[in-house]
Each structure stands twice: as C-alpha cells, then as structure tokens.
Amino acid sequence: MTALNAARVREDFPILRRLVRGRPLVYLDNAATTQKPRAVIDALVDFYERHNANVHRGVHTLSEEATNMVEASRRKTAAFIGAARPETVIFTRNATESINLVAHAWGRKFLKAGDEIALTEMEHHSNMVPWQMLARERGVSLRFAPVEPDGTLDMGKFRATLGPKTKLVAFTAVSNALGTVNPVADMIGAAKAVGANVLVDACQWAPHRALDVSSWGADFVAFSAHKMLGPTGIGVLWARAEILDAMDPFLGGGDMISRVTLDGATWNELPYKFEAGTPNIADAVAFGPALDYLSALGLDAVRAHEEALAARAVAMLEAEPAVRVLGPREPARRSGVVSFNIAGLHPHDVGTTFDLEGVAVRVGHHCCQPLMSKLQCGGTARASFYVYNDESDVDALGRALRRTLDFFKIATKAGVR
C-alpha cells in the first residue's frame, strides 16, 4: 500500500485555494459532502461542451456517445463496489432516493401488517423516515437496536431485535454522526440467520473503505456520489438481480417501459426499469473520474490516512478538559469522523467561531435526532476528514478550538483564563 500524499492530492482540488473570511479554507465537513477534483469538474464541462444528448433514445452520434458514457460510469461503479453485473447498479438522485426506492418498490409489494423491520438507533433520518412512512401505511412494526453510550452497537442486543417476523434489517455501515464503524458482516449474518433481507446504508463506507457487495451478502446497498468526490445529484442503489427483477418499478414514465399501450405497459429490463425519465446524465458521467481518482489513491491508503488524522484530532481535542469526544474509544472502530462538544457551549456557537477561523465543521443533529436524544445531547460539532486533509488541518482545528475556549472564557488545559 502506497501512503497517501495529501500535499499532492490538494493540488487537484481548485476550491482548496479559496479564502473563507480572509483565511485559507480548512474543509472538515466531508461527511456532509466532499470537494471535487479537477478531473470531475472537467468531465462535467467536457460532457456539456462535446457530448450532450439524451440517452437510450436517439440513433445520432451524440446520443450514442452520451449513452456509452453513462454506461461506462455504471460499469465503473459496479467494478468499484464488487458487483458482478453492471445492470444491478441503479442510478438515483442520492442515497435517500435509493432507500425510498426500496421502501416503495420492494416494501410496498412484499411487506404486510405484522411484519417487522429492524433498524438501529444510529440511523440517519434517510434510513429511518422512509420506514416510518411505510410502517404507518402498511401496519409494519419497526424495532430498533439500541446504541450504547460509546456510540457502538451491542451485537447481543442487535440480535435480540431480530426474529421470525423480521423481513428487513436496514442499518448504516458507518455512523455519519459519530464515525462508529459497525460490524457489517456479523450484522448481515445475523439478519440472514432469521431469513430477513438486508439493506446497508453505505454512504459513509463507500467513500472511505474498500467495498465488496458480493462478499457482504446484503440485498440492497445505497450510497451517494457527492460524498466520494463525485457530483451532487447522483446516488446508487445496488441490489441483487433476482430481487430487482421481483420488484415493481418505482416511478413510471419514459425509459422504464418495454411496451406501452393505452391499457398498460410492460417493464424494461434492468437497470432501466428503475430509471424513469431522462436521468442525470452529466453527473453520472462525471462520477466516473471520481471513482478513478479514488481507485488510483487506493481505498486502503484512503482509510489509513483518515484514521491517522482522526486519531490526531481526537488526541488534540481530548487534551482540553472542557471537550468531550463522542463515539467509540477504540480507534479501529472509528472512521474519519470526530464528533465533539465543548462544555457550556452550543454546537452552533462552535460552528460559527470555527468558521471565523476558516474551519468548516458541521454542527447540529446531523440528521440523527433520535441518536442525539439517546446520547442526551442536542447536537455536536463534527470534523470529518478526507483525502485532501492533512495534519495542518488538524492544527487549524486546534487553533479554532483554543480561540473559542479563550473567547468564551472556558477553562482550558492551560488553566482558567
């Protein structure tokens, strides 16, 4: 494994040259969305300048080029996640839409009153609300595996939420709010042991760790391109071909049909059955270079780089007595996400004072209000690292922290000021 050279990586990201409030941008909000390398930006411009046409329709040259470019991105995505068949990669708008697609097209067809869906308390709202809506509509019950105070799951308690009525287990591979890396393979194994289908929210896994859907053995895997150097507006749903075949379409319209008469329609083959209407062509095309970029860095190097930065940030933050870092104690169970609170200070005030230092962190509930309630905090400040971050960014985080502590006159390790 070649170690990641962040200094070289940074040169590929034009946005990192800009100033924020007069200071160089220190972008630590990567769990929300990542910045884009030049190659992705160029691919978008190149598509609109040279190839723009609708896909799967015309027989003219541009339409053929556009179609081939989208399909090349699909094959690239399949290879990136270890999917043997490219047609099992469905392009959506984002992971939220991917999960809603499953709730509508699979859930409404196959779940009935009395069935159970098992989730965890650490789910993002996007992997909670669609199931709540389905549960209300179909009389399905939701069960939640509890989160321990350190932000991890207890496998015994997780297993206890599963049973003969469990038809679906949907969980996040990595917590966006706390950085907890879940034991995905064990969880899938436990779900399969009770005969349930499994959906893995891989939004915080796919950008940071090697992903192999065929070895996971899940039924559905969802993630978003924009969290992995790609454009906004492209999400992925991967699912087993047999389950996709058995499902009804999600949206009706053009592209998803095989034949339409006034009386009805038959469905197109995979993946088009689930891609109604003109898709987000340019962004699907520009997702390709993002995957190439990550593959060239190597996902193992990406992961090691982020873990080292996160460990450094945790050590720096914990040296201040007023700071409480949330999430797993064991570094091996944490991704490049570091969530923390400063005693006596609201996360919003932390976010604003950090912004004055040019440091972009996310503050608030991170779309995980049930998790925040469980941990008895209204929210946190969250720094999340990616390929272009380096040690100087952790140092900037430290400067912003000390400035905040000083200004609000909070006791620091250097004594009460």
Added chain:
Amino acid sequence: MEGDAELQDLYREVLLDYFRSTTRKGRLEPADVRAHGINPVCGDEIEITARREGGGLAILRYAGHGCVISQASAAMMGEALEGKSEERVRELVKAFKAMMLENAPVSSLPPELEALSALEGVRKFPLRVKCATLAWNTVAQGLSAAAGAER
C-alpha cells in the same frame, strides 16, 4: 479574549450576559400563553409560557437549550415584552424581525428594544438569523393561538 474583534462583533458582551442570565428561564404553570418553537436548522427547541393581565403580558418565561444567540435573544425579548399590551407586543415582534430579516436600521428600533441592537452583528451570519428570531416567532405563535382559543 482582548482583540478578537470578529468574535466580539457577533458575541457582544451584553449577549453573553443575557445568555448566562437565569432571570426569565423556566416554565410557568399554569400559563395563559404557551408555545413551542423548533429551529429546523439545528433542532433546538424553545418553550415559551406567559401570563396575561389586563390585556397585556405580565410575565414571560422561556425554557429549552440553545446557542448564545437564541438564548440571549429570548432573555432580552422577555425583558422587553413583559408589561406590554398585546398590541404593542405584536408591534415589537414586527420591528425586531424587520431589523433581523429586512436589514431595517438599528436606529429605527423602538426604545423598548434598544438592548436588541446587540444582535446587529448576527445579520452578517445569515444562517444564524433563525437563532435570533426563534423566540420571537414562538411568542407570536403563542399569542395567536391564545387569541384563537378565545374566539
């Protein structure tokens, strides 16, 4: 910290004093006006309870957790609105929101809202304006609901 002019402009000393003040924190039982507000940006919640007397707000309390901006704004609001007629309360809510949302000059604030000029610096942080207006929207909503219940 001396010299941190940027932070001092946003978090003026008077705001920090109101933020730490507990004078109007709490919940009235019973209450004539009761309203619950949520800032969807951060999920912060505020509960405002008030008692009416002679067509005005006699006493007002706010409960919940929030940032310096939202808590200081709620504390200053309580101080400004207590003892005012409901008609005047509505005018003051309108005047405060005009300053925060429409950039109305601070000099146009009614005398009762003089202290609120300390929130002027928040206007440079558009995402934080909702923190400042949360308590005000909530009290307006509580008054409307109380008026509706009487009809």
